[in-house]
Amino acid sequence: MVNVALTGATGFLGLRLLRCLLERHRTLTLLTHSASADTLGRITRFLASTGAPEGLTAELPARVRVVPTDLSRPRMGLSAAFFGELADELDAIWHSAGSINLQGDLASLRRVNVEGTRAVLELAAAGHRRPVVHHVSTAFVAGARREGVVYEDELDDAHDFENSYERSKYEAEVLVHAWARAHHRPVVVLRPSILVTDHPPHPDLPRHPLQVMDQLMGEALRTAGHVGTRHPGPDRPVLRLVGRRYGHLNMMPVEDAATAMVRLSDREPSGRVDTYHVVHDHDVPVSAVTELMERLAPLRARLVDRRPDDVSALEASMDFYPGITPYLSHLRRYDDTRARTVLGPPRSVTRVDVDYLLSGLRPAHPVRPAGTPTGGPH
Numbered sequence: 001m002v003n004v005a006l007t008g009a010t011g012f013l014g015l016r017l018l019r020c021l022l023e024r025h026r027t028l029t030l031l032t033h034s035a036s037a038d039t040l041g042r043i044t045r046f047l048a049s050t051g052a053p054e055g056l057t058a059e060l061p062a063r064v065r066v067v068p069t070d071l072s073r074p075r076m077g078l079s080a081a082f083f084g085e086l087a088d089e090l091d092a093i094w095h096s097a098g099s100i101n102l103q104g105d106l107a108s109l110r111r112v113n114v115e116g117t118r119a120v121l122e123l124a125a126a127g128h129r130r131p132v133v134h135h136v137s138t139a140f141v142a143g144a145r146r147e148g149v150v151y152e153d154e155l156d157d158a159h160d161f162e163n164s165y166e167r168s169k170y171e172a173e174v175l176v177h178a179w180a181r182a183h184h185r186p187v188v189v190l191r192p193s194i195l196v197t198d199h200p201p202h203p204d205l206p207r208h209p210l211q212v213m214d215q216l217m218g219e220a221l222r223t224a225g226h227v228g229t230r231h232p233g234p235d236r237p238v239l240r241l242v243g244r245r246y247g248h249l250n251m252m253p254v255e256d257a258a259t260a261m262v263r264l265s266d267r268e269p270s271g272r273v274d275t276y277h278v279v280h281d282h283d284v285p286v287s288a289v290t291e292l293m294e295r296l297a298p299l300r301a302r303l304v305d306r307r308p309d310d311v312s313a314l315e316a317s318m319d320f321y322p323g324i325t326p327y328l329s330h331l332r333r334y335d336d337t338r339a340r341t342v343l344g345p346p347r348s349v350t351r352v353d354v355d356y357l358l359s360g361l362r363p364a365h366p367v368r369p370a371g372t373p374t375g376g377p378h
């Protein structure tokens with residue numbers, strides 16, 4: 001029997017990875033966050049709300065072993081004896097835990113994303129069975145490079161980073177490479193783009209990056225005194241955002257990303273670091289993001305070349321959010337040749353457009369008025 005451990009199993013991506021891994025493995029060890037309560041309850045509610053067979057939900061307590069950990073602490077907060085025992089049992093470790101706080105400070109992000117990765121690598125190094133590490137990174141380790149093609153083997157900080165989250169994930173990947181070289185061990189690095197879903201939000205489910213954007217727009221409108229006003233048509237306040245008219249972003253349905261990652265892990269590792277871009281074969285235009293904003297909030301989003309001198313209170317609140325505004329200027333693409341070599345031609349037929357994204361942000365949404373352009377280029 002292959003013994004597999006997973007970190008971050010309660011996360012937006014981790015829950016989907018967990019479901020895919022349960023299709024392949026009879027049992028799993030979940031290295032969960034000790035600071036959070038009711039892990040099994042959260043997982044059970046996710047499985048139930050996403051239509052998992054009842055049998056799977058009922059079997060869950062017998063199929064998963066929950067080990068509470070804190071990845072930001074030495075040995076994950078486990079005793080030396082238990083850490084050693086655990087290490088010796090494992091054949092594979094999937095590391096999906098992390099902080100995706102795009103507004104976070106570098107020190108806090110490093111504690112979880114860099115030190116957490118270090119703890120996972122130490123666990124892998126301590127095990128007699130030499131477990132293979134599957135490290136979940138991000139396509140955004142490419143940093144503030146806004147144009148051109150990013151290749152799977154590229155990893156450098158020459159372009160700096162849009163925010164501290166990107167830098168912390170880059171540093172974690174650098175650590176993975178150094179560890180693989182020092183220990184002569186394979187690591188599979190999986191780099192998804194922005195993960196999205198059309199599954200409506202629910203208080204029991206983890207939040208995803210576009211929900212944060214939605215929340216911040218609501219807060220910005222309230223701060224600027226636009227609460228309660230309906231702002232019909234042209235009276236809606238204008239939100240000027242620095243961005244590129246022909247910009248585009250890669251957004252990957254989270255379920256498709258998890259499926260692809262688990263399929264990529266079927267391949268015998270090369271013995272070094274194998275990095276895969278886990279991306280959609282079509283980008284979403286920046287104009288779809290601004291259309292999404294207008295459908296979420298009573299405002300008119302306009303792209304401008306440079307920050308205006310006379311910013312409104314609304315614009316001042318939104319302008320500095322490092323999780324969205326810099327990306328409106330992105331034109332780069334991700335080469336996924338290595339991933340495609342394993343996966344074959346794209347099998348995902350999920351169309352990511354404004355309606356898809358809206359479904360993942362509102363329980364129900366109004367029908368698009370006739371004549372409104374669609375979001376995606378597909």
Ligand SMILES: NC(=O)c1ccc[n+]([C@@H]2O[C@H](COP(=O)([O-])OP(=O)(O)OC[C@H]3O[C@@H](n4cnc5c(N)ncnc54)[C@H](OP(=O)(O)O)[C@@H]3O)[C@@H](O)[C@H]2O)c1
Pocket residue numbers: 007008009010011012013014031032033034035036069070071072095096097098099100112136137138139169191192193194195196206207208209
């Ligand atoms: N979401 C995206 O768009 C996206 C895109 C590209 C790459 N990624 C990468 O994918 C991975 C998963 O992201 P996600 O969207 O699933 O994030 P998420 O929903 O925020 O989940 C993060 C997971 O990490 C756990 N965790 C956080 N701090 C921990 C700690 N100190 N010790 C142990 N566990 C801890 C959380 O547990 P609790 O919930 O119990 O705190 C949760 O299970 C991350 O590495 C992220 O960088 C995400």
